[in-house]
Amino acid sequence: MFRPLSVFIGLRYTAAKRRNHFISFISLVSMLGLILGVMVLITVLSVMNGFDRELRERILGMVPHAVVESPEGMEDWRDVARVAESNPMVTGVAPFSRAEGMLTGRGEVQGALINGVDPEHEPDVSIIQKHMNNGSLSDLQAGEFGIILGEALARRLGIRMGDRVTVVLPEASVSPAGVLPRMKRFTLVGTFSVGAELDSSYTLVHYKDAGKLLRLGDKAQGVRIQVEELFQAPRVANQIAQSLPGGYRTMNWTQTHGNLFQAIQMEKTMIGLLLMFIVAVAAFNIVSALVMVVTDKKADIAILRTMGMTPAGIMAVFIIQGGVIGVGGTLIGTGLGVLLALNISSVIEWIESVLSMQFLSADVYFISYLPSELQLNDVLIVGGAGLAMSLLATIYPAWRASRVQPAEALRYE
Structure with a gap:
């Protein structure tokens, strides 16, 4: 049995x-x-x-994993980039500038985040090139004031490739005609679509054009850092900041999108x-x-x-x-x-x-x-x-x- x-x-x-x-x-x-x-x-x-x-x-393929920035701008951003690249956890580095403003085109007005990027280094820290619907990052040339918009944002403004769009910053400029908002005309050279809310609020311009708009000259506001392991971003950013002289501050994705x-x-x-x-x-x-x-x-x-x-x-x-x-x-x-x-x-x-x-x-x-x-x-x-x-x-x-x-x-x- x-x-x-x-x-x-x-x-x-x-x-x-x-x-x-x-x-x-x-x-x-x-x-x-x-x-x-x-x-x-x-x-x-x-x-x-x-x-x-x-x-x-x-989302985290578009927004920075971590940034090291300076309020006065960086003339030596390449030196900062070399320090960042020496960290074994860093997989990519690129300069950036950013500002919040409004875009106007064909009588429509939309709020947007203006991001100054370097077309040569941006693919190292962003997935934007893989999601371009029209144009390319290389179409952003310094001095030509081209702009790349999210597909949803371009559709809301009613503009197409080659159309002009005005970027308006909330900072005022004093002129003989009085106090005027700071603004600049850009030409649409590309659109992208990555999904989520980024398509309706994210824009890209050359970082030198952004520097002129923000009165930084050819400076970049900071360096964007891509890390191998997302949850190591705060520690890596702090290590890089400690390796640099004073005057730099850091921010990482847990502070900007951690709640999501x-x-x-x-x-x-x-x-x-x-x-x-x-x-x-x-x-x-x-x-x-x-x-x-x-x-x-x-x-x-x-x-x-x-x-x-x-x-x-x-x-x-x-x-x-x-x-x-x-x-x-x-x-x-x-x-x-x-x-x-x-x-x-x-x-x-x-x-x-x-x-x-x-x-x-x-x-x-x-x-x-x-x-x-x-x-x-x-x-x-x-x-x-x-x-x-x-x-x-x-x-x-x-x-x-x-x-x-x-x-x-x-x-x-």
């Missing part, structure tokens, strides 16, 4: 056809609920990881906890199924007890039986969840083609597809939690079974 005896009886009870079909139905529902809960949780967490990745690559990514992480955590309750409900359905099994098998339990099986052995029988449901449901759910997470984009595309509709419109969202990034930690946490809860749910019914008194159970048999 198969040993140990508790495992043999537990597996036999699981596979045997029951007189009470309702108990079989409850057991099946418990397993299906566990499969569905684990599968959905892994898929949703993978989709949220995908959105987080897209935001990180698109903290909100995404908190949202992922909260949704994960809420969906984990679905797994918990499905797991604890095993309790009701096993309680009914124990009630149905009281006579069998009494016979086993009279034959010498210990209460611990009786507990093991029903823990094995409930564990098969829980472990089986969790493993199947994990497998299906991994499979769905890896193919969710294709599944959504197929559903969109069948229904002739688009769930994510590029005009509304920064992407037109459902991203997914499966992470091993998520799979292990969800699978482990499902197994733990399903096994925990077997303890009470198994304890009830071990407390059955043979004389009471066999009295009316």
Whole structure:
């Protein structure tokens, strides 16, 4: 006979056809609920990881990981760049200048962030070149006052390639005609589209043209730094600043966009906890199924007890039986969840083609597809939690079974 005896009886009870079909139905529902809960949780967490990745690559691919800047501007920005490049964590360095202002064109006015860049070094620290719809970074030539706009911003202003747009800064200039805002006419030489809010507020000009607009001459305001590991940006920026003489200040992405990514992480955590309750409900359905099994098998339990099986052995029988449901449901759910997470984009595309509709419109969202990034930690946490809860749910019914008194159970048999 198969040993140990508790495992043999537990597996036999699981596979045997029951007189009470309702108990079989409850057991099946418990397993299906566990499969569905684990599968959905892994898929949703993978989709949220995908959105987080897209935001990180698109937004932090455009905004600086870290900057070292000077209020008076940098004539020696190349010296600062050499110091920054000596840090092993730095992957790219480029000069920059920036200002907040307004753009006017064809009677429309829009607020914008004006960024002065060096077309030669900007691809080292930005993904902008990969997302150009029209023109190129090389079209920004010093002295020609060309400008590159986000696609949404150009559309709101109603301007096209070659049109003129006026940049207005909030700083006033004193002239014989009185106090006038500082302004300069630029020519649209390119447009880009990276998604999110950057397309409606981000502009690029040559840093020397920006220096003339900001009265810095040929100086740059600072040096933009790209680092290999995002979360090392604050430490790397501080190390570079300490290697330079006084008068420089640093800023990093955690100060400018940290709240956005903290909100995404908190949202992922909260949704994960809420969906984990679905797994918990499905797991604890095993309790009701096993309680009914124990009630149905009281006579069998009494016979086993009279034959010498210990209460611990009786507990093991029903823990094995409930564990098969829980472990089986969790493993199947994990497998299906991994499979769905890896193919969710294709599944959504197929559903969109069948229904002739688009769930994510590029005009509304920064992407037109459902991203997914499966992470091993998520799979292990969800699978482990499902197994733990399903096994925990077997303890009470198994304890009830071990407390059955043979004389009471066999009295009316």
